[in-house]
Amino acid sequence: AQSVTQLDSQVPVFEEAPVELRCNYSSSVSVYLFWYVQYPNQGLQLLLKYLSGSTLVKGINGFEAEFNKSQTSFHLRKPSVHISDTAEYFCAVSDGYGNKLVFGAGTILRVKS
Amino acid sequence: EPEVTQTPSHQVTQMGQEVILRCVPISNHLYFYWYRQILGQKVEFLVSFYNNEISEKSEIFDDQFSVERPDGSNFTLKIRSTKLEDSAMYFCASSEPGSYGYTFGSGTRLTVV
Numbered sequence: 001a002q003s004v005t006q007l008d009s010q011v012p013v014f015e016e017a018p019v020e021l022r023c024n025y026s027s028s029v030s031v032y033l034f035w036y037v038q039y040p041n042q043g044l045q046l047l048l049k050y051l052s053g054s055t056l057v058k059g060i061n062g063f064e065a066e067f068n069k070s071q072t073s074f075h076l077r078k079p080s081v082h083i084s085d086t087a088e089y090f091c092a093v094s095d096g097y098g099n100k101l102v103f104g105a106g107t108i109l110r111v112k113s
Numbered sequence: 114e115p116e117v118t119q120t121p122s123h124q125v126t127q128m129g130q131e132v133i134l135r136c137v138p139i140s141n142h143l144y145f146y147w148y149r150q151i152l153g154q155k156v157e158f159l160v161s162f163y164n165n166e167i168s169e170k171s172e173i174f175d176d177q178f179s180v181e182r183p184d185g186s187n188f189t190l191k192i193r194s195t196k197l198e199d200s201a202m203y204f205c206a207s208s209e210p211g212s213y214g215y216t217f218g219s220g221t222r223l224t225v226v
Contacts, residue, residue, distance in 0.1 A: 043204060043217045044204060044206075090155075090156060098144045100169055103155050106156075
């Protein structure tokens with residue numbers, strides 16, 4: 001069975017500082033990894049995904065993530081955050097096309113001025 | 114950009130009543146999903162639907178839940194006899210052929226009183 005662990009429930013950071021949101025997964029088969037963002041009272045928006053190939057994946061809004069198979073991690077990073085990045089971020093894993101996504105518990109990113 | 118549309122955005126219902134949550138997936142997508150998010154908790158998979166039948170369901174998706182694609186465009190989730198613990202945000206999602214692009218709707222907030 002697959003599972004996702006997001007190690008931080010909340011991450012406070014000052015504007016223009018770098019941030020890393022951590023995600024570890026477990027799966028017995030091939031994995032496809034995703035990061036979604038949820039702004040207050042809104043739905044889930046895809047930030048980026050890893051399917052295969054280069055382990056460094058670039059997404060929208062300046063975010064990137066690195067797939068590390070040996071450490072079973074898929075941490076999300078941004079070199080300089082903005083107030084508008086304040087949101088909840090979810091890491092998710094799937095084991096195949098059409099199969100369900102399994103989500104982590106989410107990390108609330110709070111960007112302070 | 115194509116969207117997954119969910120209606121209504123908010124619904125309040127009395128305990129024991131039946132509710133139907135509606136979704137219009139993206140037109141060329143073939144896989145459809147329902148997820149729910151209880152306030153403050155992680156996003157949980159309920160059911161996936163492909164080729165007019167359920168392809169996978171979770172333990173949450175018991176006999177009080179059902180899904181239907183009645184007319185080739187809508188995808189509905191019915192809860193037969195709502196309970197207080199069914200209060201949650203319900204998300205519909207769809208994915209396109211040959212891709213891992215899961216697109217989520219903006220959700221229906223269901224409140225059972």
